[in-house]
Amino acid sequence: MKARKVAGCHKDECPAVYITDQGTALAQGTPVQGVEGVSSGPGELVVELPLDVLREAVRALEEEGATA
Secondary structure, eight states: OOEEEEEEOSSSSSOEEEEETTSOEEEEOEEOOOOTTOOOOTTOOOEEOOHHHHHHHHHHHHHHTOOO
16 A cells, blocks of 8 residues: 655654545544544544644645545
8 A cells, every 4th residue: 555645744743644545545643542422443543633634635635636
């Protein structure tokens, strides 16, 4: 699998969103636990991202014409 960053800072260690060559998205952020209203399954990890990073990712995908 290969991924390319579509949103986030230009460093490696910060919140970011990536699109893969598999047609999926990856999120890099701070792991969180015990958030009311959120339940994750075995092997799943919930991460927190600033809303600005998600907005940037949506804009980048819209500009590319990518719809999933």
